[in-house]
Amino acid sequence: MPGTLVFIPAWNEEASLPAVIADCHAELPDADVLVIDDGSTDATAQVARDHGADVVSSPTTGACAQGSPRATGRRSTAATTPAAGSTPTASTWPRSSSGCWSS
Numbered sequence: 001m002p003g004t005l006v007f008i009p010a011w012n013e014e015a016s017l018p019a020v021i022a023d024c025h026a027e028l029p030d031a032d033v034l035v036i037d038d039g040s041t042d043a044t045a046q047v048a049r050d051h052g053a054d055v056v057s058s059p060t061t062g063a064c065a066q067g068s069p070r071a072t073g074r075r076s077t078a079a080t081t082p083a084a085g086s087t088p089t090a091s092t093w094p095r096s097s098s099g100c101w102s103s
Contacts, residue, residue: 004031011038011061014047021051 006024010017017035024033035048039061048055 004028006031006033008033008035008048008053009038010035010040010044010048012040012042012044014040014042014044017044017047017053018051021048021053025052 006028008017008020008024013020021033021035024031033048033053035045035053035055037045037048037055037057039058041061045055045057
């Protein structure tokens with residue numbers, strides 16, 4: 001599916017990521033895969049890259065979850081996205097004030 005970006009949140013998932021990324025590529029061969037590494041202390045980011053995913057990392061564990069609906073109990077009703085008509089990538093997706101990538 002061209003123009004599709006699959007987000008995979010990950011924290012210390014080096015063992016499970018190869019199969020998850022392979023499944024994404026098998027089911028959506030034209031989609032870009034972006035792993036959001038939330039301060040992993042293992043090789044999560046490198047494993048994701050080795051299996052063809054783009055990666056953005058938080059320098060500390062849990063930083064990306066601090067503003068999440070699960071952490072705050074609030075539901076997000078708005079999304080911050082790249083310019084209309086563009087395809088978001090790891091380099092164009094906007095960062096939030098916490099340093100994590102907004103969705």
